[in-house]
Amino acid sequence: EDQVTQSPEALRLQEGESSSLNCSYTVSGLRGLFWYRQDPGKGPEFLFTLYSAGEEKEKERLKATLTKKESFLHITAPKPEDSATYLCAFNTNAGKSTFGDGTTLTVKP
Amino acid sequence: NAGVTQTPKFQVLKTGQSMTLQCAQDMNHNSMYWYRQDPGMGLRLIYYSASEGTTDKGEVPNGYNVSRLNKREFSLRLESAAPSQTSVYFCASSLSGTESYGYTFGSGTRLTVV
Numbered sequence: 001e002d003q004v005t006q007s008p009e010a011l012r013l014q015e016g017e018s019s020s021l022n023c024s025y026t027v028s029g030l031r032g033l034f035w036y037r038q039d040p041g042k043g044p045e046f047l048f049t050l051y052s053a054g055e056e057k058e059k060e061r062l063k064a065t066l067t068k069k070e071s072f073l074h075i076t077a078p079k080p081e082d083s084a085t086y087l088c089a090f091n092t093n094a095g096k097s098t099f100g101d102g103t104t105l106t107v108k109p
Numbered sequence: 110n111a112g113v114t115q116t117p118k119f120q121v122l123k124t125g126q127s128m129t130l131q132c133a134q135d136m137n138h139n140s141m142y143w144y145r146q147d148p149g150m151g152l153r154l155i156y157y158s159a160s161e162g163t164t165d166k167g168e169v170p171n172g173y174n175v176s177r178l179n180k181r182e183f184s185l186r187l188e189s190a191a192p193s194q195t196s197v198y199f200c201a202s203s204l205s206g207t208e209s210y211g212y213t214f215g216s217g218t219r220l221t222v223v
Contacts, residue, residue, distance in 0.1 A: 009149075034211050043113075043199050043214030044152070051209075087151055095159060095205070096142065096167065097212060099151035 002027045004090055006100035013078055013107050021073040021103045023088035032091040033071050035064050037084045038102070044087055078107045111135050115200050115215035122190040122222045130185040130218050132200030140203045141183035142212065143167075143175060145196040152199060158183055190222045 004025045013019055025033065032051055036044035048057040050066040057064045061082060063074045073086055085104045089097040116131045134141065139160045144152035144167075154167030156175040164175050172194060174186045183202075187194060197219050201212040 006151075032209065036211065041217075043201075043216050044212075046211030046213070049209040049211060089152075089211075095140065096154060096157050098154070098168075099144075101149065101151040 002090070002092060002098065004088060004098060004100040006086075006088055006103050008103060009101070010104045011106070013075075013105070015079055015107055015109050016077045018074070018076045018078070020075070021086055021105070023071040023073070023100055024069060025071070025088075025090055026069075027090050027092060029092050030090055031093060031095075033066055034089045034091070034097060035071070035073055036087040036089065038087055039084050047086075075105070078105070080107045080109050083107045113200055113202055113213050113215035115198075115218050117218060118216070119219050120221070122187075122220065124191060124222060126190050127186070127188050128190065129187075130198055130200075130220075131182070132184065132215060133182045134200075134202040134213070135181065136202060136204075136213065137180070138202035138204050138213070139180070140205060141177065142201045142203075143173075143183070143185045144199045144201065145169065146199060146217075147196050155185065155198075190220075192222045194220065195222045196220060 007022045035047040038044040048064040053068045085102045087102045089099040113134045142157040143155040158164045158177040161180045200215045203212045
């Protein structure tokens with residue numbers, strides 16, 4: 001069965017303290033691994049799509065990477081405004097996304 | 110550019126009541142989706158519509174029905190609400206479901222069934 005697992009469930013960092021969020025997946029026929037950011041009371045907002053092992057995407061302090069079994073969202077020198085829940089999701093040939101449970105990141109000033 | 114608009118934003122129902130959640134997108138997207146999100150959990154797919162005129166069940170369809178009214182609108186109906194359907198409901202859309210820029214989500218409907 002296709003599935004995705006995110007860890008940790010929650011992560012608390014000091015401002016400037018870099019870290020990584022993990023998304024482990026077991027998917028046959030992967031057609032894209034997605035990262036989203038979700039702020040409290042809002043819908044998820046798209047960040048990145050990765051398609052093949054070795055691929056990397058960057059946006060400001062965020063960098064997403066992909067291996068054959070995992071994706072990482074690296075956060076470099078985070079700021080309080082990076083506090084949010086980060087969701088990963090995968091697509092298969094069916095063209096619909098399956099989401100992980102998310103990692104809630106809190107960055108303290 | 111409004112993106113994906115959901116109505117209502119909040120709703121309280123009594124057990125057994127029915128209601129319809131409305132969703133409309135103005136991006137000329139072909140595919141539309143309904144997800145629910147429970148506390149501490151990710152999004153679970155209820156129903157989706159790959160294109161106008163088609164609908165398919167997702168992971169948790171029981172107790173729900175959908176209608177793809179036209180290309181812009183995709184509604185979700187609860188025929189007889191139950192407390193287990195208390196959740197936040199998100200509508201999303203995408204051009205085709207497989208493109209590289211993910212889904213565009215609405216801001217959600219927070220539903221409480223008492």
